[in-house]
Amino acid sequence: MGTVEEVAARVSAARAEAVARGETFYPGPSRVHLAAFPPKERWDDWVELDSQDWPRRTERHYLLVPTTCFNCESACGLLAYVDRDTAQVRKFEGNPEHPGSRGRNCAKGPATINQVTDPDRILQPLKRVGARGAGRWEPVSWDEALDDIAGRIRTAIVEGRRNEIMYHVGRPGEDGFTERVLASWGVDGHNSHTNVCSSGARAGYHLWTGIDRPSPDHASADVILLISSHLEAGHYFNPHAQRVMEAKQRGAKLIVFDTRLSNTATHADVWVSPQPGSEPAILLAIVAHLLRTGRYDREFMRRWWNWAEYLAAEHPDRPATFEEFEAVLGELYAPYTFELAEQESGVGAGTIARIAELVAGAGTRLSTHTWRSASAGNLGGWQVARTLFLLNAMLGAVATPGGTYPNAWNKFVPRPLYTPPHPQTWNELTWPLEYPLALNEMSFLLPHFLKEGRGKLDVYFTRVYNPVWTNPDGLSWMEVLTDEAMVGLHVALTPTWSETAFLADYVLPMGLGPERHDLHSYEQYDGQWVAFRQPVLRAARERLGQQVSDTREVNPGQVWEENEFWIELSWRIDPDGCLGIRRYHESQKEPGTKLSVDEYYGWIFEHSVPGLPAAAAADGLTPLAYMRRYGAFEIRAGVGPVHEQEVPADELIEVGEDEYGRVYTRAPAPMSPNVVPTATPEPDAQGRRPVGVRVDGVVRRGFPTPSGKLEFYSRTLAAWGWREQAVPGYQRSHVHPAAMEPDQLVLISTFRLPTQIHTRGGNAKWLDELAHTNPLWIHPQDATRIGVGAGDLVRVETEIGAFVVKAWVTEGIRPGVVACSHHMGRWKLGSAERGQRQMMATVDLTRDDGRWRMTRLAGVAPYESGDPDTARIWWSDVGVHQNLTFPVHPDPISGQHCWHQAVRVRRAGPDEAYGDITVDTAKAHEVYRRWLALTLPADRHSPDRTRRPYWLMRPLKPAKDVFALPFAPAVDPDGTNR
Numbered sequence: 001m002g003t004v005e006e007v008a009a010r011v012s013a014a015r016a017e018a019v020a021r022g023e024t025f026y027p028g029p030s031r032v033h034l035a036a037f038p039p040k041e042r043w044d045d046w047v048e049l050d051s052q053d054w055p056r057r058t059e060r061h062y063l064l065v066p067t068t069c070f071n072c073e074s075a076c077g078l079l080a081y082v083d084r085d086t087a088q089v090r091k092f093e094g095n096p097e098h099p100g101s102r103g104r105n106c107a108k109g110p111a112t113i114n115q116v117t118d119p120d121r122i123l124q125p126l127k128r129v130g131a132r133g134a135g136r137w138e139p140v141s142w143d144e145a146l147d148d149i150a151g152r153i154r155t156a157i158v159e160g161r162r163n164e165i166m167y168h169v170g171r172p173g174e175d176g177f178t179e180r181v182l183a184s185w186g187v188d189g190h191n192s193h194t195n196v197c198s199s200g201a202r203a204g205y206h207l208w209t210g211i212d213r214p215s216p217d218h219a220s221a222d223v224i225l226l227i228s229s230h231l232e233a234g235h236y237f238n239p240h241a242q243r244v245m246e247a248k249q250r251g252a253k254l255i256v257f258d259t260r261l262s263n264t265a266t267h268a269d270v271w272v273s274p275q276p277g278s279e280p281a282i283l284l285a286i287v288a289h290l291l292r293t294g295r296y297d298r299e300f301m302r303r304w305w306n307w308a309e310y311l312a313a314e315h316p317d318r319p320a321t322f323e324e325f326e327a328v329l330g331e332l333y334a335p336y337t338f339e340l341a342e343q344e345s346g347v348g349a350g351t352i353a354r355i356a357e358l359v360a361g362a363g364t365r366l367s368t369h370t371w372r373s374a375s376a377g378n379l380g381g382w383q384v385a386r387t388l389f390l391l392n393a394m395l396g397a398v399a400t401p402g403g404t405y406p407n408a409w410n411k412f413v414p415r416p417l418y419t420p421p422h423p424q425t426w427n428e429l430t431w432p433l434e435y436p437l438a439l440n441e442m443s444f445l446l447p448h449f450l451k452e453g454r455g456k457l458d459v460y461f462t463r464v465y466n467p468v469w470t471n472p473d474g475l476s477w478m479e480v481l482t483d484e485a486m487v488g489l490h491v492a493l494t495p496t497w498s499e500t501a502f503l504a505d506y507v508l509p510m511g512l513g514p515e516r517h518d519l520h521s522y523e524q525y526d527g528q529w530v531a532f533r534q535p536v537l538r539a540a541r542e543r544l545g546q547q548v549s550d551t552r553e554v555n556p557g558q559v560w561e562e563n564e565f566w567i568e569l570s571w572r573i574d575p576d577g578c579l580g581i582r583r584y585h586e587s588q589k590e591p592g593t594k595l596s597v598d599e600y601y602g603w604i605f606e607h608s609v610p611g612l613p614a615a616a617a618a619d620g621l622t623p624l625a626y627m628r629r630y631g632a633f634e635i636r637a638g639v640g641p642v643h644e645q646e647v648p649a650d651e652l653i654e655v656g657e658d659e660y661g662r663v664y665t666r667a668p669a670p671m672s673p674n675v676v677p678t679a680t681p682e683p684d685a686q687g688r689r690p691v692g693v694r695v696d697g698v699v700r701r702g703f704p705t706p707s708g709k710l711e712f713y714s715r716t717l718a719a720w721g722w723r724e725q726a727v728p729g730y731q732r733s734h735v736h737p738a739a740m741e742p743d744q745l746v747l748i749s750t751f752r753l754p755t756q757i758h759t760r761g762g763n764a765k766w767l768d769e770l771a772h773t774n775p776l777w778i779h780p781q782d783a784t785r786i787g788v789g790a791g792d793l794v795r796v797e798t799e800i801g802a803f804v805v806k807a808w809v810t811e812g813i814r815p816g817v818v819a820c821s822h823h824m825g826r827w828k829l830g831s832a833e834r835g836q837r838q839m840m841a842t843v844d845l846t847r848d849d850g851r852w853r854m855t856r857l858a859g860v861a862p863y864e865s866g867d868p869d870t871a872r873i874w875w876s877d878v879g880v881h882q883n884l885t886f887p888v889h890p891d892p893i894s895g896q897h898c899w900h901q902a903v904r905v906r907r908a909g910p911d912e913a914y915g916d917i918t919v920d921t922a923k924a925h926e927v928y929r930r931w932l933a934l935t936l937p938a939d940r941h942s943p944d945r946t947r948r949p950y951w952l953m954r955p956l957k958p959a960k961d962v963f964a965l966p967f968a969p970a971v972d973p974d975g976t977n978r
């Protein structure tokens, strides 16, 4: 085989030879050499031999219909192979017309067919029978369910109980449709899973750039630094992974920080396994090295950092010059020697020095990325992103080829048909006063807020979300979801059974990726694209000349798509239009009739996506027909450094300017901006909107931060009481060795398995066969000390409970650290009439007040169904649900749940069995109260009598006036705001 470099060289040579022979690359946006891609001209009748009929040469004729994958957030393109004889989908492969995924998928994309044909999927609306959670159901018509739900929502709105309506989303898979629906209802009812996922990283990026995600240009980088498992399971997994590998084939160096030897780490040129939470210490040692050796981009820093503001705020007695700032910076980070980083991280000083040299040599071609991982594991994890992006900001590797962009520049969110006004209400169940700077809703604290009587829910939607299983402290969720005084009506919108759906009043079957409409755009390279998820059988029928007006006509059973559901529900909430809701769901072409998805998306494609109407016309298609046929459209490639763009004179009307060059205007915001920043920077005192920043005399677009520059210094953090955290720094984690008892280990619980999909992996048989268990990774030294070998049972004790799992002894983890994937451990109660049978163990769950005990009754087993493969299930183990035993750990700034746990691990006793779980939810509430005490609430620390800085992003932002605190802020006993 040879080394990776040798293999890469052979691949490159083969490519060059292919080109020399006249072989062409796929002419569409994928621009890659994979001859097997069906040319789009033949998508109406693509012929393949039926592999299952071999040796007979039976031809199969297919309509190829694009959609996008719904099995992670990457939204890779899929092509459904719709058999022209049976009008059914036979398989899914990659869509070469999709510029992000370029025809490629991971294992989870093609496994979509398993989800579609899963014999256990929910095919009709169901209503509970008996007590909530008793596990008994009866079919109900869509009409009955809609009328009941709509009636309750209408009553809540009419009675002024808007905050009792909540929609809680797991996998969104779309850009803004549901926020728009909620805004049309006038409710601040959006809740998300983000604070158990990515808020830590988002906070770090947002504070720097005003935009909450990075867009690393891996393909053009010389050095790639990843703090996550991006090649196998990280953010934008397949689209990023293929570009990382392209860069490696060119000779780029890959550096991976991952305490666990992930598949990504195995591909690294330099892999380090730091003590969890020490990552910022290593990054700051690299920063100190750059400063010591002068290997940073002075001019970029001088022009684009808010250093002048920092000096004025923190060093007013020193000269306000960039040279002085450099001196201050040197002093600030001088303590971060390689030796100190070694002491904190356990990574050798020499290795860190080598990484520092690689980074220093990258110049503007340094692409970096962290997501989840360390930023989601640790108290102060948001500083991982802040210190990582500091490297880019020092090298000027921001929005450069091979550098890292703010994501909004590599993403395009089109303007929708209607934009309802911002809701005139603030929901403290999701945005409580204690977390004024949280990047997203404090979703995982909801059970505790409900238990404390902070509010109640009348109608609660969980949508492709399974908090009982996904969130920490799932049994506290179970306690509130079974209490009708706290949650009046629970509606689960889901394509598959879940631990949470079992606790619903209505289970409503929603479409999978090939059964629903969604529009999306994600940052995967320096370009902007939109892609269209669609019900493929509907598109196929329409291509054959049939008209389909309701997706239920083509989906399996009574499975619906959500957009049609939300439009119908909104009409039933406001049947006569007097609440002002219905008009946002009416046809514009035929007022008084319902808006159709065709009209909704047709309008967007026609009016809001630059270049699409012309491209469609060139093919003789309408923009909607173009998207239905090809599934994706690249708006532009090579967006470049938007911050450097000069602001045109016509956008500079009655300008104002602050002392640091932030420029404000009275010109209205352009309707179709080149970029769509996710932040809304504060207007100035005269109500003018920020439009740019003056740099060396020229007004440039800048960044959507308060200063318009990259914010090395966050005046927001300083003003809201966190002055000591206002610049990138290192805060010791809650699992730092100094914070733990000598007999405790750190448990890393956050890692994904590359071939699983959270809850929806449960009904994908190929994936289940590949990955169905989650042993505890444990280093041989620890295993020897504890006295266990591979396969032995160990008991893992957390602050609130314990679980029993198998050990996997491996040198792929640091001594003192254990790891267990969160992708496993699905379960259903023995009393459940229905449920998923390929990946759910059957358990007994008992409760004695707050003390819960789960024991396993049975693993999975073969069973007869319409799919012969279910009789071939050979595995019984489905892993252990560790998240039940974790208390909540909300970071006081970002709001991110800090997943890492300090645990004790011992050999399981003779009376303990695999899958045993014990939890004390009273203790869980105590831990919640302890972490709550770390916060600086808005009512005591707001500098301006608002609940939250207006410029910070918020999905579904309420109207500006409801940001005001409804009362005067309290003052700390010492009269200060800290």
Ligand code: SF4
Pocket (backbone or CB within 6 Å): 069, 070, 071, 072, 073, 074, 075, 076, 101, 104, 105, 106, 107, 108, 109, 110, 236, 237, 238, 239
């Ligand atoms: S990376 Fe895999 S799971 Fe994610 S969208 Fe692409 S094909 Fe689907």
